Amino acid sequence: MAIKLDxxxxxxxxxxLSGLFLIIFLTQHFIINIxxxxxxxxxxxxxxxxxxxxxxxxxxxPILIVGVLFHFIMGFYLEWQNRSARSVKYVVYKGSANSxxxxxxxxxxxxxxxxxxxxxxxxxxxxxxxxxxYDFLAEDPxxxxxxxxxxxxxxxxxxxYCISFFFLALHLLHGFAxxxxxLGTDSRxxxxxxxxxxxxxxxxxxxxxxxxxxxxxxxxxxx
Amino acid sequence: MxxxxxxxxxxxxxxxxxxVSYEISxxxxxxxxxxxxxxxxxxxxxxxxxxxxxxxxCREGICGSCSMFINGEAHGPDRYVTTCQLxxxxxxxxxxxxxxxxxxxxxxxxxxxxxxxxxxDRIQHAGGFISVNTSGNTQDANSIPIxxxxxxxxxxxxxxxxxxxxxxxxKNSSAMLFVSAKVSQFALLPQGEVEAxxxxxxxxxxxxxxxxxxxxNTGACQVECPxxxxxxxxxxxxRELVKAQFKK
Ligand code: SF4
Ligand code: FES
Numbered sequence: 001m002a003i004k005l006d007x008x009x010x011x012x013x014x015x016x017l018s019g020l021f022l023i024i025f026l027t028q029h030f031i032i033n034i035x036x037x038x039x040x041x042x043x044x045x046x047x048x049x050x051x052x053x054x055x056x057x058x059x060x061x062p063i064l065i066v067g068v069l070f071h072f073i074m075g076f077y078l079e080w081q082n083r084s085a086r087s088v089k090y091v092v093y094k095g096s097a098n099s100x101x102x103x104x105x106x107x108x109x110x111x112x113x114x115x116x117x118x119x120x121x122x123x124x125x126x127x128x129x130x131x132x133x134y135d136f137l138a139e140d141p142x143x144x145x146x147x148x149x150x151x152x153x154x155x156x157x158x159x160x161y162c163i164s165f166f167f168l169a170l171h172l173l174h175g176f177a178x179x180x181x182x183l184g185t186d187s188r189x190x191x192x193x194x195x196x197x198x199x200x201x202x203x204x205x206x207x208x209x210x211x212x213x214x215x216x217x218x219x220x221x222x223x
Numbered sequence: 224m225x226x227x228x229x230x231x232x233x234x235x236x237x238x239x240x241x242x243v244s245y246e247i248s249x250x251x252x253x254x255x256x257x258x259x260x261x262x263x264x265x266x267x268x269x270x271x272x273x274x275x276x277x278x279x280x281c282r283e284g285i286c287g288s289c290s291m292f293i294n295g296e297a298h299g300p301d302r303y304v305t306t307c308q309l310x311x312x313x314x315x316x317x318x319x320x321x322x323x324x325x326x327x328x329x330x331x332x333x334x335x336x337x338x339x340x341x342x343x344d345r346i347q348h349a350g351g352f353i354s355v356n357t358s359g360n361t362q363d364a365n366s367i368p369i370x371x372x373x374x375x376x377x378x379x380x381x382x383x384x385x386x387x388x389x390x391x392x393x394k395n396s397s398a399m400l401f402v403s404a405k406v407s408q409f410a411l412l413p414q415g416e417v418e419a420x421x422x423x424x425x426x427x428x429x430x431x432x433x434x435x436x437x438x439x440n441t442g443a444c445q446v447e448c449p450x451x452x453x454x455x456x457x458x459x460x461x462r463e464l465v466k467a468q469f470k471k
Pocket of ligand 2: 278279280281282283284285286287288289305306307308
């Protein structure tokens with residue numbers, strides 16, 4: 001057995017697997033975030049667990065970072081390869097006649113999501129890492145909810161956040177269903193896969209936006 | 224009908240091509256696109272202009288040679304037809320029609336609308352066959368029973384005429400639909416099973432070496448394929464290749 005990334009199909013399968021892995025992460029992230037709307041206590045408890053559990057911090061988190069890096073580096077590499085596979089462009093090219101804009105522009109939606117991730121890392125992840133592993137501040141299991149709510153009191157930030165999730169929805173609308181196809185799923189499941197993709201790809205980003213707007217409004221109302 | 228044709232003219236593989244405009248009148252809606260091109264070429268020859276070079280042979284959707292990218296689509300705006308089966312009634316009087324060669328780095332232009340698709344032949348040579356000596360000991364076709372559903376799918380895959388419209392259409396210039404059809408037509412039959420592992424590995428390897436792009440499941444290829452080859456074949460080829468990795 002010799003699995004190498006030198007085959008275009010193996011690369012495609014690897015893109016699909018890394019994408020699905022990120023979707024699993026996104027789902028758990030959503031579950032934790034949505035709890036902030038319903039219960040401060042549960043959100044703090046879940047966040048404290050995620051932020052201090054050894055397996056999550058030192059095994060799952062590095063795997064996640066590798067997954068993210070792999071998905072976007074490979075995405076850009078494949079896009080470059082695909083573009084160079086046609087050196088002279090068509091004078092007239094009617095892509096809309098046979099495919100969706102979303103499926104043809106995964107690099108655009110992916111790039112927007114990536115820039116959001118950079119912002120998100122800067123905003124949430126780096127301060128969090130600094131708090132724990134640089135400043136070595138004492139852990140307060142009840143700090144998470146307040147910190148989250150505080151992050152959403154800037155309307156501009158919330159708008160940017162929602163725009164990014166709109167692009168994530170576009171990315172997922174093609175990417176989620178496509179990853180199953182890349183993994184070789186038989187077409188008799190395509191209807192269910194496409195339906196589930198639509199529900200997930202719209203529902204989850206909408207849910208994230210709801211959380212942001214909810215906290216923004218709560219901030220406005222309570223101050 | 225009176226039409227304005229904007230056709231890609233390119234002297235040879237090394238020269239830089241450009242779009243040249245031609246006016247053509249008295250086009251019958253019942254003509255095929257290639258017949259219209261014949262009329263244009265006759266007019267050009269009378270005027271002493273080099274006729275437009277284009278590939279054609281059977282003119283009935285069998286050989287796959289009539290590679291033209293018409294108004295932004297491989298084989299034009301109609302579905303399940305090749306350029307030779309496309310009728311002028313699909314256009315309106317006064318239309319401007321852009322005609323370009325199938326474009327991909329792997330399909331270099333030879334002249335005007337004629338492209339070199341021998342990359343497909345090399346992929347076929349890498350594994351698109353079964354190694355059975357059929358001379359003198361041909362078996363009866365019914366001696367190996369085959370499930371009807373599989374026979375149908377294999378037959379559907381085998382209808383691929385190697386025209387290259389999938390590559391020309393795909394934004395990535397991927398040849399996955401073509402290669403997957405050729406892999407599937409054997410993978411679905413017991414006769415093809417024996418060499419299935421080597422076949423898929425070698426054909427995909429050749430496809431990659433030729434420099435075709437990567438498939439991103441946009442589905443454009445199956446829409447533009449004149450034979451309606453389905454994306455199912457691509458999923459099957461992905462399965463076959465992953466399976467082959469474990470066998471090798
Ligand atoms: S798969 Fe369809 S479009 Fe591609 S070469 Fe075969 S017949 Fe032509
Ligand atoms: S000329 Fe043979 S398919 Fe068009």
